[in-house]
Amino acid sequence: MSNLSRSFVAAIVLGLPTACADPCIDDGLGQVNQGTCPSLATATETESATDSSATESNSNSNTNTMSDSLDSTESMSGSQSSTATESESGGNLWCVDADGDGYGDPDMCTQSDDMPPGTVPNDDDCDDTNPNTFPGAAPNDDPDACMKDEDDDDWGDDDPPPGVDPGTDCDDENPDAHPGAAENEPELCTVDADDDGWGDANPPGGGGGGGGGPQSGSDCYDSNPQLNPDTLQLTVFLPYNGGAFSPKTINFVNVMDASFDDFVLLQTPGGGIPNTNVVTSTFNEQMEIYANDLNAVRLQTVDYADACGMGMGVITPVGMMPYGPMGDIVCGLEFGRDGTLYGFGHTGDDLRTFDPATGQVIDTMPLTVDGALLDVVSCGTARDCSQERLLLANGLDQTIYSVDPTNGEAEVLRDLSMTVPGPWSPTGLEYEPTTHSVLLSTGNELWRVDITDDTVDPELIGMFPSPVSNLQNLPICMP
Numbered sequence: 001m002s003n004l005s006r007s008f009v010a011a012i013v014l015g016l017p018t019a020c021a022d023p024c025i026d027d028g029l030g031q032v033n034q035g036t037c038p039s040l041a042t043a044t045e046t047e048s049a050t051d052s053s054a055t056e057s058n059s060n061s062n063t064n065t066m067s068d069s070l071d072s073t074e075s076m077s078g079s080q081s082s083t084a085t086e087s088e089s090g091g092n093l094w095c096v097d098a099d100g101d102g103y104g105d106p107d108m109c110t111q112s113d114d115m116p117p118g119t120v121p122n123d124d125d126c127d128d129t130n131p132n133t134f135p136g137a138a139p140n141d142d143p144d145a146c147m148k149d150e151d152d153d154d155w156g157d158d159d160p161p162p163g164v165d166p167g168t169d170c171d172d173e174n175p176d177a178h179p180g181a182a183e184n185e186p187e188l189c190t191v192d193a194d195d196d197g198w199g200d201a202n203p204p205g206g207g208g209g210g211g212g213g214p215q216s217g218s219d220c221y222d223s224n225p226q227l228n229p230d231t232l233q234l235t236v237f238l239p240y241n242g243g244a245f246s247p248k249t250i251n252f253v254n255v256m257d258a259s260f261d262d263f264v265l266l267q268t269p270g271g272g273i274p275n276t277n278v279v280t281s282t283f284n285e286q287m288e289i290y291a292n293d294l295n296a297v298r299l300q301t302v303d304y305a306d307a308c309g310m311g312m313g314v315i316t317p318v319g320m321m322p323y324g325p326m327g328d329i330v331c332g333l334e335f336g337r338d339g340t341l342y343g344f345g346h347t348g349d350d351l352r353t354f355d356p357a358t359g360q361v362i363d364t365m366p367l368t369v370d371g372a373l374l375d376v377v378s379c380g381t382a383r384d385c386s387q388e389r390l391l392l393a394n395g396l397d398q399t400i401y402s403v404d405p406t407n408g409e410a411e412v413l414r415d416l417s418m419t420v421p422g423p424w425s426p427t428g429l430e431y432e433p434t435t436h437s438v439l440l441s442t443g444n445e446l447w448r449v450d451i452t453d454d455t456v457d458p459e460l461i462g463m464f465p466s467p468v469s470n471l472q473n474l475p476i477c478m479p
Contacts, residue, residue, distance in 0.1 A: 332381025
């Protein structure tokens with residue numbers, strides 16, 4: 001039933017008056033005769049056109065609105081779908097932090113709206129078994145990389161476990177070992193235990209970095225800040241074979257041209273001129289200087305505490321008696337790192353161990369090379385503190401050897417018989433830790449010899465003003 005019919009019926013039922021249909025009046029009961037009422041027809045057409053236009057406009061509007069509504073609905077649907085997916089997948093990411101360093105294990109993660117116990121909102125830990133391994137652990141290497149810093153020195157382990165970024169710390173269990181630890185040798189990853197700016201020449205666990213331990217620096221005495229390349233100077237005891245009444249001195253040796261500079265004038269404890277002929281000397285980490293006097297066949301101690309550059313020093317015999325018979329020649333004297341005092345015998349071709357307190361020989365073993373006795377004539381000795389070995393320059397065969405102090409076995413380092421002809425007499429030798437080479441006296445000449453590369457030719461530095469039988473780095477000042 002149409003709305004009009006419902007209205008008509010309702011009017012009758014409710015007793016409302018009804019009009020007679022007028023063909024020219026649209027009262028809802030009659031039909032408009034457009035032929036009889038032309039003006040109405042025009043109005044009707046106009047209304048119809050208006051209604052049509054409105055309908056079309058409403059249709060377009062509704063269409064656009066629906067289109068916009070669909071787009072909006074689709075957009076809303078997508079947003080709701082995304083939210084649903086996040087909700088269905090469990091919410092936020094939470095990862096187990098077993099080591100408590102604030103970074104989560106990427107293999108132990110879940111998603112949840114609420115934070116599960118023992119988790120963190122990231123998966124950035126590369127080793128969740130070690131609280132010292134996490135992103136930014138070693139900011140001196142890389143503030144973002146996931147590295148291991150066991151000793152908390154801000155440098156990353158250079159040989160970490162798999163999955164951890166390598167850093168540049170050559171000993172990650174020692175906070176004193178890291179790149180730049182020795183400010184005078186910043187290119188090295190080394191140890192500077194005495195904080196004097198120089199790296200240990202033979203650091204514990206040393207091997208050259210890259211998982212091999214700290215690199216070798218230039219400090220032969222890294223437990224004493226008063227001993228390092230800045231505080232030591234190459235010296236010589238003069239004169240060689242001097243007379244009983246000739247002044248005895250310690251002179252600086254210029255490593256640029258082999259010239260001498262005054263340093264210390266030696267005297268006896270009573271203030272007299274020493275009747276000594278010092279052919280070799282050495283000192284230990286406690287800055288105790290020992291020298292060997294051929295004239296008395298005795299060890300001597302040397303003290304120049306008040307000199308500090310130039311002044312007086314005292315030379316004093318050790319013990320009460322000679323260490324051997326007259327004519328017994330010890331041509332080299334050297335302390336090991338452990339404080340053992342060694343001597344190389346020209347007489348006997350042997351390696352001796354001395355008691356520093358008494359000056360007496362307490363042990364002797366033959367010097368051998370390839371199992372045969374080494375004939376030692378006119379020698380100089382040094383301690384290679386970088387590899388912790390004894391060095392022997394033998395004037396007879398113009399060869400530099402390394403010597404194992406545990407068994408006396410010698411090994412050829414440089415055969416110089418073709419490049420530095422001999423015989424060398426007298427002979428002196430000293431190790432130069434800053435260059436890993438040795439300074440060699442052949443009597444009248446000073447040479448620098450590379451003992452790590454035998455393809456490097458020896459360098460003649462210059463001629464001495466007088467013969468030199470010993471070379472020794474000694475402290476410029478003594479406490």
